Each structure stands twice: as structure tokens, then as C-alpha cells.
Amino acid sequence: MSHTRPHSPGHRAVLGSLALLLATAGCQKANVPATGAADASKESQRTAAPVAKAEGSDLNRSVRDLLTATCEHKIPMYTCDECRYEVGVAKAGEEMFDPAQGGKLATIRAGSRPLGGGSDSNGEIRLNEERAVYLSPLAPGVVRSILVDLGVRVLPGQALFEVESNEFRQAKADLLRIEAALKLAEATATRERDLHEKGVCPRKDVLEAEAALGQTTAERSAVVGRLLAFGLDQHAIDQLLVGGAVSQSGLMPVRAPFAGTVLERSLSLGAQAQPGDKLLLLADTSRVWVITTVYEREVAALLRAQRLGPVQATVSVAAYPDLTFKGHVEQVGGTLDEATRTARVRVVVDNPDNLLRAGMFARVRLLLPGASGGLTLPEQAVLEDEGRSFVFVRAAGPYFIRRPVTTGRALDGWVEVGGIEPGAEVVVKGAFLLKSDVLRSKMGAGCAD
Numbered sequence: 001m002s003h004t005r006p007h008s009p010g011h012r013a014v015l016g017s018l019a020l021l022l023a024t025a026g027c028q029k030a031n032v033p034a035t036g037a038a039d040a041s042k043e044s045q046r047t048a049a050p051v052a053k054a055e056g057s058d059l060n061r062s063v064r065d066l067l068t069a070t071c072e073h074k075i076p077m078y079t080c081d082e083c084r085y086e087v088g089v090a091k092a093g094e095e096m097f098d099p100a101q102g103g104k105l106a107t108i109r110a111g112s113r114p115l116g117g118g119s120d121s122n123g124e125i126r127l128n129e130e131r132a133v134y135l136s137p138l139a140p141g142v143v144r145s146i147l148v149d150l151g152v153r154v155l156p157g158q159a160l161f162e163v164e165s166n167e168f169r170q171a172k173a174d175l176l177r178i179e180a181a182l183k184l185a186e187a188t189a190t191r192e193r194d195l196h197e198k199g200v201c202p203r204k205d206v207l208e209a210e211a212a213l214g215q216t217t218a219e220r221s222a223v224v225g226r227l228l229a230f231g232l233d234q235h236a237i238d239q240l241l242v243g244g245a246v247s248q249s250g251l252m253p254v255r256a257p258f259a260g261t262v263l264e265r266s267l268s269l270g271a272q273a274q275p276g277d278k279l280l281l282l283a284d285t286s287r288v289w290v291i292t293t294v295y296e297r298e299v300a301a302l303l304r305a306q307r308l309g310p311v312q313a314t315v316s317v318a319a320y321p322d323l324t325f326k327g328h329v330e331q332v333g334g335t336l337d338e339a340t341r342t343a344r345v346r347v348v349v350d351n352p353d354n355l356l357r358a359g360m361f362a363r364v365r366l367l368l369p370g371a372s373g374g375l376t377l378p379e380q381a382v383l384e385d386e387g388r389s390f391v392f393v394r395a396a397g398p399y400f401i402r403r404p405v406t407t408g409r410a411l412d413g414w415v416e417v418g419g420i421e422p423g424a425e426v427v428v429k430g431a432f433l434l435k436s437d438v439l440r441s442k443m444g445a446g447c448a449d
């Protein structure tokens with residue numbers, strides 16, 4: 001161990017092992033012996049005392065400036081075991097991050113705050129249930145034609161298959177019959193009223209004729225209702241009547257209600273088809289649902305975040321290990337599962353290339369935003385020196401550099417930060433160890449000069 005001075009008891013053990021791992025040069029030039037008691041008081045003064053003039057602080061210099069500086073040993077200063085502290089750099093090898101070796105340090109990518117501290121939850125890809133439908137004829141019949149193949153994309157209104165339906169044909173015939181009966185009833189009622197006014201017929205005949213007209217009108221409404229239920233619209237019904245004769249065909253096309261892809265098809269020509277049969281599954285797969293769960297204790301944070309705007313989410317599936325799909329939370333379930341104490345959360349993910357398929361197992365990460373979508377970090381990542389906040393960001397390889405940040409609101413152990421780029425690798429766990437190392441070494445160099 002190269003340090004010549006003991007440290008405060010609380011940090012001594014951990015700093016001792018850290019110093020070895022960091023390969024620090026420490027205060028090599030300092031050779032002034034000191035008693036333990038005197039040293040302890042000096043140590044506390046150091047912690048509180050300014051370590052560098054503000055204008056000379058590495059926190060005021062650009063990363064580029066700091067990383068291109070050369071030290072008296074004619075090497076890049078940040079790589080120099082003796083001088084790197086002057087540019088606010090600490091060195092930490094990968095072993096420091098290895099959980100198997102104690103894992104004194106850990107980093108996080110600066111970004112939106114992951115729910116639950118960043119652990120992914122399980123989920124499943126589902127069809128967008130608002131845009132997926134099993135199609136069947138609206139009246140029982142016989143399948144007469146199949147117009148689309150599996151996997152085909154279809155347009156709204158496109159005919160997918162046709163069923164010949166006796167009920168449909170009968171309804172059309174009924175319309176024609178009723179229409180004729182209605183005309184007759186209207187004429188009869190008019191004539192009876194006319195005759196009654198001339199005193200030829202009793203009022204009773206008028207009332208009977210008007211009752212017959214009312215009944216026929218009601219029957220016509222019922223037939224029109226059946227035709228509407230079979231998928232004809234009022235315009236099509238009017239066209240049937242204008243034509244003077246209702247077509248004798250009972251052929252009913254089954255049409256796509258929206259643009260989508262044919263995902264399932266169990267149709268055979270000549271087979272009987274009933275309303276409600278699952279003959280063809282049409283789904284709009286350009287967006288899919290991912291159903292996941294959050295724990296009861298996280299529901300409140302999720303709902304709070306939702307009020308600020310859509311909560312972003314990332315989704316990954318085993319089929320595409322290199323891809324991350326982006327989506328947002330669309331719905332948080334209103335009830336908790338009593339057994340697991342979790343709430344169901346629906347994430348919607350754009351799926352333009354149709355890579356995500358219903359039934360795929362997914363890993364889901366929900367990201368809670370900072371203010372105006374800013375970055376958030378765990379509070380322990382943010383350190384202070386002379387009243388300024390900073391974090392350690394990985395600069396190159398094992399070298400981590402101090403960078404000033406501004407801080408915003410803090411919530412649930414996380415704090416909003418400004419001043420670093422999204423995706424920057426920031427030391428979270430053990431950041432204070434790097435801080436101690438830099439400050440101690442700066443002091444060491446300073447006290448010897």
C-alpha cells in the first residue's frame with residue numbers, strides 16, 4: 001500500500017482494498033510522519049477544506065481538455081497513476097465491478113428511471129385486442145368462396161369469404177313482399193278514409209285499414225332490421241328496392257372491418273358456417289400489446305408518472321436478442337391480483353415489420369421520466385465537492401472522470417440531473433470511494449508541493 005497516512009476509521013478498510021485495486025500512487029511525495037491523533041484531525045480538516053481553487057477545478061474544464069492533458073511524466077495525465085487525480089480521474093478495473101469479487105462498484109446508464117430499480121419484468125406479446133377479430137357470417141350459411149390466404153394483408157372493406165345464406169335470401173324476399181303489402185295497405189287506408197268522408201263507409205272500416213297499415217309498417221321495420229343485421233346498410237337496402245325486384249341471391253360477403261393481416265383461417269368450401277364461428281382471424285399487427293405486471297408498491301409511482309405523460313417502456317424478446325422494441329404504457333390495471341399482489345400493465349409497441357408475434361415471451365422495462373423527460377440517477381451516484389454536485393462518468397476503459405451536474409427533484413431515491421449525456425455510464429454503487437480516492441490524492445499532491 002502506497003499511502004503513508006492512515007484514514008478515518010470508517011473508511012480505512014474499504015479504502016485500503018480499493019487503493020490496491022485502483023493501483024493508486026497516492027501521496028507518494030508526502031513523507032512527513034505524523035502521530036495518529038494529529039493525523040486524524042488533519043484528515044477531518046481535509047475532508048472539509050477546499051481541495052482546489054475553483055477556477056482550476058477539473059469540474060470547470062471540458063472532458064476533451066482533461067483527457068488531452070499531458071503530465072510531467074510525458075503521458076496522458078488521466079492514465080498516469082501519479083497525476084490522474086489532477087484531472088479528476090480515478091481508475092477502476094473490471095474486477096471492481098465483479099459481484100463475484102465483492103462488486104464494490106456498479107454503474108448505470110443515465111436515462112429515464114427504470115421502475116423497480118431497473119429490474120425487468122416478464123411479459124407476453126398479445127394481439128391488440130381492439131384491432132383483432134374473429135370473423136364469421138352474420139347469418140348461417142354454406143361457405144361458397146374463400147378469397148384470401150393466410151398471412152395476407154387486406155384493406156378495410158375487402159371481401160374475405162362468401163357464404164350462401166337461406167336466411168339472407170329469405171330476408172331479402174321478405175322485404176320485397178312487405179314492401180308490396182305496405183303499398184297495398186297505404187292505398188287501402190287512403191281509400192277507406194276517402195269513402196268514409198263521402199259517407200259511404202262506416203268509421204270502423206277506416207280504423208281497420210289504419211290498423212293493417214300500422215302492422216305492415218312494423219313488419220317492414222323488422223325485415224329492414226334483419227337486413228341491417230346481416231351487414232347491409234340503409235343505402236344497399238334502398239338500392240334493392242329501387243331495383244324493383246330483390247335479388248334472389250343469398251350470397252353474403254364477409255368483409256374486413258379494418259386493415260390487417262389474416263392470421264388464422266379455418267374455412268372449407270361447402271361447409272356450414274354459423275354466426276360466432278371462428279372462421280378467420282384478422283388482426284392489425286402494426287401495433288401489439290405486451291402484457292406485464294408491476295408490484296403493488298410500484299403502482300403508485302407508475303400512476304404518478306403517467307399523469308406527467310406517457311410512460312416509456314422497452315421490450316425485448318428471445319427471438320431478437322440484439323433488438324429492443326420501444327413502447328409506452330397504455331393501461332394500468334385497476335385491480336390487484338390477490339395471490340401475487342401485482343397489477344396488470346398493458347404496454348403498446350409499434351411493430352411495423354411484424355417481428356413481434358402474439359404468444360412470444362418478453363422482458364419489459366418500464367421507464368419513469370424525470371421532469372420534462374430529463375435524466376434521472378440514483379441519489380447515491382451524485383456526490384458533492386465544495387458545494388458542487390458531480391458524478392463519475394466512464395471516460396475510457398477503466399478511467400472514470402468527475403463531471404459536474406445540476407440536480408432537480410428527488411423522488412424515491414432517484415434524482416433528476418442535468419449536465420450529462422443520455423446513455424453516459426455513471427458510477428452508482430461505490431461512487432463515494434472514487435471521490436475519496438481523487439480528493440485524498442489531490443490533497444496528497446497538494447501537501448507535498
Ligand SMILES: [Zn+2]
Pocket residue numbers: 071072073074077080081082083084
Ligand atoms: Zn504523471
